[in-house]
Amino acid sequence: xxxxxxxxxxxxxxxxxxxxxxxxxxxxxxxxxxxxxxxxxxxxxxxxxxxxxxxxxxxxxxxxxxxxxxxxxxxxxxxxxxxxxxxxxxxxxxxxxxxxxxxxxxxxxxxxxxxxxxxxxxxxxxxxxxxxxxxxxxxxxxxxxxxxxxxxxxxxxxxxxxxxxxxxxxxxxxxxxxxxxxxxxxxxxxxxxxxxxxxxxxxxxxxxxxxxxxxxxxxxxxxxxxxxxxxxxxxxxxxxxxxxxxxxxxxxxxxxxxxxxxxxxxxxxxxxxxxxxxxxxxxxxxxxxxxxxxxxxxxxxxxxxxxxxxxxxxxxxxxxxxxxxxxxxxxxxxxxxxxxxxxxxxxxxxxxxxxxxxxxxxxxxxxxxxxxxxxxxxxxxxxxxxxxxxxxxxxxx
Amino acid sequence: xxxxxxxxxxxxxxxxxxxxxxxxxxxxxxxxxxxxxxxxxxxxxxxxxxxxxxxxxxxxxxxxxxxxxxxxxxxxxxxxxxxxxxxxxxxxxxxxxxxxxxxxxxxxxxxxxxxxxxxxxxxxxxxxxxxxxxxxxxxxxxxxxxxxxxxxxxxxxxxxxxxxxxxxxxxxxxxxxxxxxxxxxxxxxxxxxxxxxxxxxxxxxxxxxxxxxxxxxxxxxxxxxxxxxxxxxxxxxxxxxxxxxxxxxxxxxxxxxxxxxxxxxxxxxxxxxxxxxxxxxxxxxxxxxxxxxxxxxxxxxxxxxxxxxxxxxxxxxxxxxxxxxxxxxxxxxxxxxxxxxxxxxxxxxxxxxxxxxxxxxxxxxxxxxxxxxxxxxxxxxxxxxxxxx
Numbered sequence: 001x002x003x004x005x006x007x008x009x010x011x012x013x014x015x016x017x018x019x020x021x022x023x024x025x026x027x028x029x030x031x032x033x034x035x036x037x038x039x040x041x042x043x044x045x046x047x048x049x050x051x052x053x054x055x056x057x058x059x060x061x062x063x064x065x066x067x068x069x070x071x072x073x074x075x076x077x078x079x080x081x082x083x084x085x086x087x088x089x090x091x092x093x094x095x096x097x098x099x100x101x102x103x104x105x106x107x108x109x110x111x112x113x114x115x116x117x118x119x120x121x122x123x124x125x126x127x128x129x130x131x132x133x134x135x136x137x138x139x140x141x142x143x144x145x146x147x148x149x150x151x152x153x154x155x156x157x158x159x160x161x162x163x164x165x166x167x168x169x170x171x172x173x174x175x176x177x178x179x180x181x182x183x184x185x186x187x188x189x190x191x192x193x194x195x196x197x198x199x200x201x202x203x204x205x206x207x208x209x210x211x212x213x214x215x216x217x218x219x220x221x222x223x224x225x226x227x228x229x230x231x232x233x234x235x236x237x238x239x240x241x242x243x244x245x246x247x248x249x250x251x252x253x254x255x256x257x258x259x260x261x262x263x264x265x266x267x268x269x270x271x272x273x274x275x276x277x278x279x280x281x282x283x284x285x286x287x288x289x290x291x292x293x294x295x296x297x298x299x300x301x302x303x304x305x306x307x308x309x310x311x312x313x314x315x316x317x318x319x320x321x322x323x324x325x326x327x328x329x330x331x332x333x334x335x336x337x338x339x340x341x342x343x344x345x346x347x348x349x350x351x352x353x354x355x356x357x358x359x360x361x362x363x364x365x366x367x368x369x370x371x372x373x374x375x376x377x378x379x380x381x382x383x384x385x386x387x388x389x390x391x392x393x394x395x396x397x
Numbered sequence: 398x399x400x401x402x403x404x405x406x407x408x409x410x411x412x413x414x415x416x417x418x419x420x421x422x423x424x425x426x427x428x429x430x431x432x433x434x435x436x437x438x439x440x441x442x443x444x445x446x447x448x449x450x451x452x453x454x455x456x457x458x459x460x461x462x463x464x465x466x467x468x469x470x471x472x473x474x475x476x477x478x479x480x481x482x483x484x485x486x487x488x489x490x491x492x493x494x495x496x497x498x499x500x501x502x503x504x505x506x507x508x509x510x511x512x513x514x515x516x517x518x519x520x521x522x523x524x525x526x527x528x529x530x531x532x533x534x535x536x537x538x539x540x541x542x543x544x545x546x547x548x549x550x551x552x553x554x555x556x557x558x559x560x561x562x563x564x565x566x567x568x569x570x571x572x573x574x575x576x577x578x579x580x581x582x583x584x585x586x587x588x589x590x591x592x593x594x595x596x597x598x599x600x601x602x603x604x605x606x607x608x609x610x611x612x613x614x615x616x617x618x619x620x621x622x623x624x625x626x627x628x629x630x631x632x633x634x635x636x637x638x639x640x641x642x643x644x645x646x647x648x649x650x651x652x653x654x655x656x657x658x659x660x661x662x663x664x665x666x667x668x669x670x671x672x673x674x675x676x677x678x679x680x681x682x683x684x685x686x687x688x689x690x691x692x693x694x695x696x697x698x699x700x701x702x703x704x705x706x707x708x709x710x711x712x713x714x715x716x717x718x719x720x721x722x723x724x725x726x727x728x729x730x731x732x733x734x735x736x737x738x739x740x741x742x743x744x745x746x747x748x749x750x751x752x753x754x755x756x757x758x759x760x761x762x763x764x765x766x767x768x769x770x771x772x773x774x775x776x777x778x779x780x781x782x783x784x785x786x
Binding site for chain 1: 502
């Protein structure tokens with residue numbers, strides 16, 4: 001069996017309305033700091049920050065017409081790499097030889113690894129695993145040697161804590177409004193946010209904080225000390241991915257809270273640096289950004305040998321994340337990102353075929369591949385010629 | 398699909414009906430070698446006659462509910478068979494035979510108290526290989542496809558042994574020779590090795606890969622003085638000079654003798670031992686053994702660890718077994734495989750095959766069987782319970 005075609009596509013899923021008796025979820029209005037937040041002309045609300053690119057999907061079709069689907073971030077940029085460079089390199093080859101296809105991809109872009117190239121490779125690799133599962137008529141979690149758990153325990157990311165508790169979550173990760181240049185005032189605002197959250201969830205619930213690279217090493221140390229009384233389960237991605245020394249310092253100093261990072265580390269080499277230096281307690285590769293399922297398995301394997309746990313970024317919502325977490329022993333949790341409104345059914349934005357959380361847990365589909373059931377008519381070719389120029393909304397708009 | 402049973406078994410290996418008469422006995426019957434125990438002159442320096450050398454192979458058969466089965470090979474006789482039957486089997490039976498990550502994790506966690514290497518990792522090796530064979534058979538694909546291969550059209554083999562003329566005649570172009578000396582033999586031992594290497598280099602020519610394998614029989618000072626003498630002979634690598642516990646010693650050798658690669662691993666068991674070697678950059682080449690080191694799962698994880706750090710994995714005896722052949726077809730950072738040339742010169746390699754269905758190298762190249770699982774062609778009648786023999 002050979003690969004007939006590799007094509008970048010869009011999935012035109014119908015927009016689901018939140019329905020009556022709902023209130024806008026945290027994700028529509030929460031003020032969240034990012035590295036760009038130094039520049040106050042840009043909104044801090046998710047989706048309005050600069051360089052929020054749409055997702056791209058990849059459809060890989062075998063000679064017999066069977067196809068697999070995968071997706072990645074940075075779609076507008078990744079799409080041309082996929083269609084014009086990766087596709088001609090892997091069409092005509094054995095779709096089951098995923099190690100070979102990955103080796104070809106990373107060697108061809110060895111000079112510009114990370115970011116866009118890793119995202120493009122991710123979507124292709126995910127489509128290959130989906131296709132392999134469909135050709136062999138097996139779920140991906142089984143192909144990689146799972147399950148290792150009966151069910152996946154989830155934690156919820158969001159600030160609507162009462163609602164998240166009501167629907168069954170017992171572990172929570174909250175956002176961070178504070179950019180490090182805001183000094184003591186910002187620090188006080190952050191402490192208030194964490195204190196209020198701790199009060200809502202209670203003393204014994206796991207509570208995590210996610211500053212998404214908004215600090216430097218100096219301020220991360222100040223934050224860690226200030227938040228010591230709130231007994232955080234982990235402190236996530238306080239620093240930019242390049243600051244290895246900062247991570248090392250912070251981990252050695254902050255003995256009362258685990259340090260987690262990884263959604264902006266691209267590929268096994270970046271994680272090798274982190275793990276070899278024992279710079280973090282938990283690594284969080286994003287399967288759609290870091291290079292795909294294969295790369296995430298390799299990252300996991302190195303970390304597992306070093307006694308470092310892997311909990312992927314937004315792994316609870318996606319089919320890939322669910323299959324990974326279900327299969328791998330050294331993965332005790334997965335992240336459920338609250339992308340729906342308060343009062344709206346929590347699975348409303350799930351892709352067809354991808355199970356929804358129930359009582360704080362989820363079990364992946366056992367259908368072949370990743371179990372996606374995306375209707376054919378939703379799949380349309382990527383429109384390279386008509387990509388939109390970004391329009392940025394200012395704060396308050 | 399659940400596991401019905403896991404048992405240590407004996408397997409009847411084929412012997413040729415009309416064996417070809419060799420031109421002379423193989424090096425393996427005559428070459429003096431050294432192992433750690435040869436510190437004591439009371440022991441033979443021929444492999445089969447050393448203490449522990451008589452512990453025979455152990456095979457493991459994993460049978461699924463529907464009667465399909467897989468086979469894995471390990472070693473070291475009775476103690477390993479007992480570990481398979483009394484420790485591993487009761488933990489794994491009744492569980493999903495395809496959930497190999499889970500089963501591997503269970504065995505490792507249970508073995509922590511006994512020690513996860515040695516007997517435990519050898520027993521685990523047999524079980525794990527049988528699970529991969531079974532998974533390939535259930536999926537109807539070769540193991541190299543399960544692993545994500547093939548990544549190459551054929552495997553380049555190097556020949557291990559001292560019958561260099563015969564290896565050359567067979568078409569091999571890469572060679573690894575034995576080591577005659579134990580470090581306790583001092584300068585006389587060094588002279589013996591240098592002479593042995595010089596002769597081999599002359600025989601194979603200047604531009605061929607030539608390696609030497611002291612199998613743990615040196616210490617650091619002997620190794621360093623010897624390496625200085627061997628510098629003109631341009632060895633491709635220097636293999637397992639030290640006992641596996643001496644990671645610092647290996648790292649010291651590697652930094653002190655940058656003109657030769659350091660390889661080791663056949664007596665390192667499992668991912669953690671290799672992570673330690675890799676993180677200390679103690680060696681250039683990792684050489685896990687499938688049967689002794691925990692099976693395909695551990696070797697594959699070892700390869701991933703090495704690959705991330707830019708270090709190649711060339712397993713011990715890889716081209717001799719279907720396990721190593723499937724690995725080498727699928728592992729990107731594995732540029733060659735070892736063919737252990739232990740039959741008498743003049744005897745066709747096919748006559749030396751002990752696992753039916755295992756291809757042999759032609760002109761130093763071999764391609765793994767594309768049959769399902771590891772492609773072994775044993776019949777049910779070839780397999781019997783461990784206890785009944």
